[in-house]
Amino acid sequence: MTIEKMLEGAATLAIAGHERPDGDCIGSCMGLYLYLKRNMPELAVDVFLEEPQEVFSYIQDLDKVQTVYDPEKSYDIFLTLDVSSLERVGVAGGYREKAVKTICIDHHITNPGIGMINVIDAEASSSCEVLYDLLDHKKIDKAIAEALYTGIIHDTGVFQYVNTRPQTMKIAAELIEKGINFSWIIEHSFYEKSHSQERILGRVLERSRLYLDGAVIVGVAHKEDMEEFGIAAKEMDGVVSQLRLTKGIRVAVLLYPVSESGYKVSLRAKGEVDVSEVAGVFGGGGHVQAAGCSINGTAQEATELLLDELKKKL
Numbered sequence: 392m393t394i395e396k397m398l399e400g401a402a403t404l405a406i407a408g409h410e411r412p413d414g415d416c417i418g419s420c421m422g423l424y425l426y427l428k429r430n431m432p433e434l435a436v437d438v439f440l441e442e443p444q445e446v447f448s449y450i451q452d453l454d455k456v457q458t459v460y461d462p463e464k465s466y467d468i469f470l471t472l473d474v475s476s477l478e479r480v481g482v483a484g485g486y487r488e489k490a491v492k493t494i495c496i497d498h499h500i501t502n503p504g505i506g507m508i509n510v511i512d513a514e515a516s517s518s519c520e521v522l523y524d525l526l527d528h529k530k531i532d533k534a535i536a537e538a539l540y541t542g543i544i545h546d547t548g549v550f551q552y553v554n555t556r557p558q559t560m561k562i563a564a565e566l567i568e569k570g571i572n573f574s575w576i577i578e579h580s581f582y583e584k585s586h587s588q589e590r591i592l593g594r595v596l597e598r599s600r601l602y603l604d605g606a607v608i609v610g611v612a613h614k615e616d617m618e619e620f621g622i623a624a625k626e627m628d629g630v631v632s633q634l635r636l637t638k639g640i641r642v643a644v645l646l647y648p649v650s651e652s653g654y655k656v657s658l659r660a661k662g663e664v665d666v667s668e669v670a671g672v673f674g675g676g677g678h679v680q681a682a683g684c685s686i687n688g689t690a691q692e693a694t695e696l697l698l699d700e701l702k703k704k705l
């Protein structure tokens with residue numbers, strides 16, 4: 392299967408990622424967008440993403456991203472990348488209903504197959520890796536390679552997590568051969584944090600608590616903390632990864648407010664606990680070792696609900 396075949400006959404295409412897009416979501420959406428701009432110029436392509444983080448602005452044409460739904464418009468094909476469920480389709484959801492054909496390209500184990508055509512590989516490290524398989528590698532230029540490489544390093548934690556497979560490294564090698572500054576991309580988009588992000592990380596770590604005989608660490612950022620440091624929800628990347636590094640724990644939990652009524656929950660596992668199942672209990676999803684959901688109520692209530700579920704898994 393090639394992307395050219397999947398899009399054959401269409402005149403217009405909308406590419407859409409998930410709400411609060413991460414590096415893999417942005418990298419795969421932009422990688423495909425750039426690829427089609429170059430290689431299928433007759434196809435009118437728009438890409439829809441919620442306001443991407445500033446840190447990804449090195450990705451070519453990120454300023455072409457559209458962030459609002461226009462009810463007057465429609466597209467022949469609606470293609471989602473890295474979107475695990477219909478509830479997670481962000482701003483562009485309205486186009487999906489009007490599209491003649493829907494395509495889903497993803498790597499989430501919990502994805503039920505939300506497109507008419509589905510290319511879902513739960514063994515792949517990232518949506519960028521799934522997408523790479525559908526592209527003609529000769530037609531990938533440096534800018535496309537930068538977008539795809541970004542997605543791979545973000546979803547593998549720079550080739551650290553167990554979702555990294557030999558194929559992932561082979562693809563990364565081929566992308567490096569396109570002349571990208573991989574070292575800069577890793578430092579700038581993955582490790583580097585603003586001072587405000589470092590300070591909220593410090594506060595969450597200091598306040599974190601261990602539960603279930605030290606098997607679970609829970610960190611909480613409250614609305615007041617977010618305001619004090621001027622931090623947006625999308626800037627909380629990395630906090631849960633730091634919690635996960637705590638010696639002896641099996642699951643790390645981060646709670647941070649995304650609405651007036653509740654908390655976004657990020658779950659990370661070490662070892663064999665399947666946190667996508669725990670997230671699923673609360674209407675979320677994700678991967679075996681990295682998943683998320685939202686829970687209404689106070690942080691205390693959310694923590695208790697999560698611990699009840701985690702207890703069954705540990």
Ligand SMILES: [Mn+2]
Nearest residue numbers: 415473518546
């Ligand atoms: Mn992903």
